[in-house]
Amino acid sequence: MTEFSPGPSGRLPVLALVGRPNVGKSALFNRLTGKRKAIVDNTPGVTRDRNYGAAEWEERKFILIDTGGFDSEAESGLERKIQEQSRLAMEEADVILFVFDGKAGLNPLDRDAVLLLRRVNKPVFYAVNKIDTPPKEDRLYEFYTLGVNEIFPVSAEHGLGITALMDRIVAAFPSAAEKVPGEEEVRPRPLFLAVVGRPNVGKSTLVNRLLGYERSVVDSVPGTTRDALDTPFTLGGEPYVLVDTAGIRRKARIVDRLERYSVIRSLGSVERGDLVIHLLDGPEGVTDQDAQILAYALQRGKGLILAVNKWDLVPPERRSPESYGERVFHKLAFVDFAPLVFLSMLTGEGVEDLLKAVQGVALSYQRRIRTAPLNQALREVVQAHGPPLYQGREVKFFYATQTAVCPPTLMVFVSVPEGVSSGYQRYLIHQLRLALGLTGSPIRLILRARRDVRRRRKK
Structure with missing residues (x-):
């Protein structure tokens, strides 16, 4: 089996943001990373996955994880998966920051979360968000009934209270996580690999299968993965960063501002990627949207791999790789140089071929010719x-x-x-x-x- 594993985080400490939906975790994530990476909206549960970002405070670099909303009474399948994402983030973290909603006040779910976090053998900090004026600090008192020794009032939107909070958090980072001097200079820049495709084509399932754990929330609802998530990994001993993008929708189906912003983020992830895996829907075949995205990737000079997913669902009379490939490149003649692989995420068929194709394209993309x-x-x-x-x-x-x-x-x-x-x-x-x-x-x-x-x- 080709070596494909999550890579080390560069020995940087990891801080996980945990809390109920819509308490402002993503706004805090964006403030600390300095970019609008996580989608921010007033819809509960907008951040559905663990979203990774690089951050720095007082010259101390660290990895920040923004999680889906914590809900100990999750009922739907998607809510339970989001709950599991939060638990996984807490396992990955060196330090945990639990965020309360100062505007909504104390919630029974907050009490459940604090009880859970008391059993975690890691430094845990508590912040009450949306405290943007001194009079609102009176709202802190009810949170002290949880038996927490120290609570930090903050406003992620306005930046109030962030300094005091982050000074304490950075001081709690493990000293062993310090970066080795000269490490950055000797390590080659990893290639960024973007996985793109229309909603529900199986993109996040592919990412999870490649990385070996459920990193992206996968549900039968199209567009479940709304954000682009970066994960370092190694393939054949070489460093890469996997950029998992939100599904790219046909323009007519983009009906709300959240989905519009997700599409923009998807194209941005193509822009950031060096190599692009474009997933095609096997039963549906090539669409105009596929052609447009591939044309954009080619225009931006990206290495390309085409992967036909749901190959097991293609009718037997159409399941000839040769004839199917001819139909694909008849519509996509401008990228006829891209390798074409056939996948089934249910069985794992074709994944090994995909990894070999990625390695081959990476060599070509970086090749120096005498x-x-x-x-x-x-x-x-x-x-x-x-x-x-x-x-x-x-x-x-x-x-x-x-x-x-x-x-x-x-x-x-x-x-x-x-x-x-x-x-x-x-x-x-x-x-x-x-x-x-x-x-x-x-x-x-x-x-x-x-x-x-x-x-x-x-x-």
Whole structure:
């Protein structure tokens, strides 16, 4: 089995935010991480998963986990899963911060939570949120009836009380979690891997199967995973960060502001990713939405892997990988360089093939090509099919050099750059990719006139 495991957190301490739904955990998460990462809304239970973020306080770096709402009386299946997410977050954490709602007041569920946290053998801090004026501090008294020694009044929205709270929390972090000097300099930057697809295509189930535990809440309701969640892992000994995105919906089905914001976050996760696994629905096939997202990923220069999920649900007469692949690339001809794998999340079929495809695309995406074989490939491609004349003149290709990776970027010097049509550029990219073995990776082509080099030499 290919090595695929959650990676270490860089020996950074972990702080988990726990509390009932809608007490302001996500607002506090956003304030501490400095970005609008967790979705904030006044709908109870908006943050459904453990959401990881990097934070820093007084030069002390740590990992922050925002959880779904804590509810000891969860009734529905989704609520029970959210409850389990909170428990898992508490297990991962070095320090726990329980957040009360100062506006709503003390709730019986708060009492249940405090009783539970007393059995946790970790530092636990308590904060009452939404205390944004001195008179509102009177609301703290009822929370002291819980038998808690110290309670911090804060306003996540306005930043009040955060300093006193975080100073105490950082002091409680384990000293063994200090970063090793020089560690950051010697560790290679991990590739970011984004998993995208329309709602209910099986994206979060894939993420959970890959990571080996239920990291994202999975439910039969489309769009259950609403936020993008980052998790470090290793694959074949190389570091990656998995970006699990909210499902991308057809525009006509985006009916509320929360879903609109989730779609924006999904595209943002594609933007942050280096490699993109795009999940297709096996029985439904390729949709216009799939094509649009893949076109966006290609335009942004992302390495691509196509995965057909629910392969076991495809009717037998359509379950030929060869003919199905032909239908896929008939609609997605512009990404015909991407590997195509077939998955069943129920059985785990195809997961090993997917991991191998990710490794192959990662190698292509980061590959540096020596100048000699690059120019040999360019000569053969041009000799096989030369460019058409431009304004009666021959377009000559002189040489090429690689200027960047992620994706591979080639600068090609020609006699007349404007004489190389977009169609011929596509031909060059396609043939060079085949000749150089750059599976799944886009190639960026920069055309320069040879006289540009002469000018630079004269300066």
